[in-house]
Amino acid sequence: MAAAPHSDLLALRDALRAFAEARDWGQFHTPKNLAMALIGEAAEVVEHFQWRTAEASAALPASDRAEVALELADVLLYLVRLADVLEVDLADAAQRKLAINESRYPVDKAHGRADKYTQL
Amino acid sequence: MAAAPHSDLLALRDALRAFAEARDWGQFHTPKNLAMALIGEAAEVVEHFQWRTAEASAALPASDRAEVALELADVLLYLVRLADVLEVDLADAAQRKLAINESRYPVDKAHGRADKYTQL
Amino acid sequence: MAAAPHSDLLALRDALRAFAEARDWGQFHTPKNLAMALIGEAAEVVEHFQWRTAEASAALPASDRAEVALELADVLLYLVRLADVLEVDLADAAQRKLAINESRYPVDKAHGRADKYTQL
Amino acid sequence: MAAAPHSDLLALRDALRAFAEARDWGQFHTPKNLAMALIGEAAEVVEHFQWRTAEASAALPASDRAEVALELADVLLYLVRLADVLEVDLADAAQRKLAINESRYPVDKAHGRADKYTQL
Numbered sequence: 001m002a003a004a005p006h007s008d009l010l011a012l013r014d015a016l017r018a019f020a021e022a023r024d025w026g027q028f029h030t031p032k033n034l035a036m037a038l039i040g041e042a043a044e045v046v047e048h049f050q051w052r053t054a055e056a057s058a059a060l061p062a063s064d065r066a067e068v069a070l071e072l073a074d075v076l077l078y079l080v081r082l083a084d085v086l087e088v089d090l091a092d093a094a095q096r097k098l099a100i101n102e103s104r105y106p107v108d109k110a111h112g113r114a115d116k117y118t119q120l
Numbered sequence: 121m122a123a124a125p126h127s128d129l130l131a132l133r134d135a136l137r138a139f140a141e142a143r144d145w146g147q148f149h150t151p152k153n154l155a156m157a158l159i160g161e162a163a164e165v166v167e168h169f170q171w172r173t174a175e176a177s178a179a180l181p182a183s184d185r186a187e188v189a190l191e192l193a194d195v196l197l198y199l200v201r202l203a204d205v206l207e208v209d210l211a212d213a214a215q216r217k218l219a220i221n222e223s224r225y226p227v228d229k230a231h232g233r234a235d236k237y238t239q240l
Numbered sequence: 241m242a243a244a245p246h247s248d249l250l251a252l253r254d255a256l257r258a259f260a261e262a263r264d265w266g267q268f269h270t271p272k273n274l275a276m277a278l279i280g281e282a283a284e285v286v287e288h289f290q291w292r293t294a295e296a297s298a299a300l301p302a303s304d305r306a307e308v309a310l311e312l313a314d315v316l317l318y319l320v321r322l323a324d325v326l327e328v329d330l331a332d333a334a335q336r337k338l339a340i341n342e343s344r345y346p347v348d349k350a351h352g353r354a355d356k357y358t359q360l
Numbered sequence: 361m362a363a364a365p366h367s368d369l370l371a372l373r374d375a376l377r378a379f380a381e382a383r384d385w386g387q388f389h390t391p392k393n394l395a396m397a398l399i400g401e402a403a404e405v406v407e408h409f410q411w412r413t414a415e416a417s418a419a420l421p422a423s424d425r426a427e428v429a430l431e432l433a434d435v436l437l438y439l440v441r442l443a444d445v446l447e448v449d450l451a452d453a454a455q456r457k458l459a460i461n462e463s464r465y466p467v468d469k470a471h472g473r474a475d476k477y478t479q480l
Binding site for chain 2: 400409
Binding site: 247263294305336 | 367368369370372375376379382383384385387388390391392393395396398399402403405406408409412413414417418420425428429430432433434435436437439442443445446447448449450451453454456457458460461462465467470471472473474
């Protein structure tokens with residue numbers, strides 16, 4: 001029998017659900033509150049880059065990179081938790097959005113341009 | 121032979137990398153710029169909840185929920201892309217952060233409380 | 241001779257300009273960087289409210305209110321500085337936006353409703 | 361008799377208070393909701409700069425600059441409104457924060473450096 005396919009996102013969802021249940025945190029985990037926590041973690045990512053040039057942002061010292069990695073993880077954890085309480089299948093939504101982006105940004109029009117699809 | 125384990129996050133990373141390469145978008149995808157795009161998408165999630173009560177945020181109409189699902193996807197896509205350009209293993213970072221949270225928020229201390237670990 | 245009218249915003253602009261010049265910070269104060277700093281400060285405001293209910297957010301303990309006051313000040317300082325480097329007259333822009341809002345949200349249509357003007 | 365000193369921020373506060381009262385929007389204007397709206401407006405500022413280089417962000421085309429001016433105004437309007445519902449004197453808080461920054465960033469130590477005060 002083949003092993004069941006493994007999904008990072010579903011495994012994380014289950015781990016976070018168990019984490020919240022064990023602590024009776026469902027009461028705090030409204031979508032509204034989780035959305036606020038999500039943007040707070042995104043802001044901590046931004047903070048690492050705000051005074052760095054584009055070049056310096058691409059060449060972080062190892063200790064900063066390790067800190068940013070954990071900030072990215074925080075964003076992911078709240079994102080997965082928020083999707084769960086909204087009963088959104090995050091992997092499926094990502095596939096659908098990828099397909100939308102493929103059609104909004106055809107290679108021949110979008111090549112080398114940072115414009116929004118409405119401007120292409 | 122068992123099926124190779126599947127990772128959502130690695131599959132997304134590869135799809136996004138190919139998407140960016142086909143469009144020559146590497147020049148725009150500095151960590152600094154991607155961090156800005158990430159928080160912009162997080163803000164679009166927040167916007168869906170800002171005038172809703174906690175109760176209403178947990179009972180979105182189906183059409184709003186479908187929109188939010190795609191906003192969550194946008195956050196995930198930029199998050200995965202940012203991790204890639206920083207050469208961060210996002211799934212690994214998430215596991216490490218989960219373990220940190222387990223030790224910061226022991227069940228007996230954190231049960232039913234929304235306080236930060238530094239206040240427990 | 242009447243005293244020249246006083247503007248909080250212009251006085252702040254001048255103080256911040258002098259502050260930055262004395263420290264040779266003009267090199268860091270690109271609009272891009274200042275926009276990132278601005279949202280970082282807004283996120284620190286959000287953080288004070290993310291786990292509080294609507295009711296609790298309206299009844300902050302005095303020590304939290306004092307902290308939030310300084311976070312709001314941080315937002316204002318970066319906002320005024322960003323407007324200055326963009327050569328935007330912030331007070332004038334605010335008056336223009338107020339007038340736009342008056343016409344977008346007529347009292348009879350917007351009364352008691354949180355909908356965006358495009359939905360009224 | 362000298363003209364009464366004029367405060368931009370108090371005048372805006374009063375205009376926004378009247379605007380909200382006329383529409384019965386006090387019910388929506390909890391600090392929690394206003395904090396969310398504030399960061400949403402800050403994100404719209406960020407969006408103008410996310411794909412621009414530092415140089416391009418400092419040389420916006422006139423039409424973009426006019427749009428950004430109104431986004432900055434939106435941030436200011438929500439900031440002033442949030443301070444009002446929290447009963448925070450924003451001008452006073454800004455002066456106090458300026459003084460704190462003066463002591464945290466002495467000219468001789470902070471000259472030409474973007475480091476946080478804790479790193480100076």
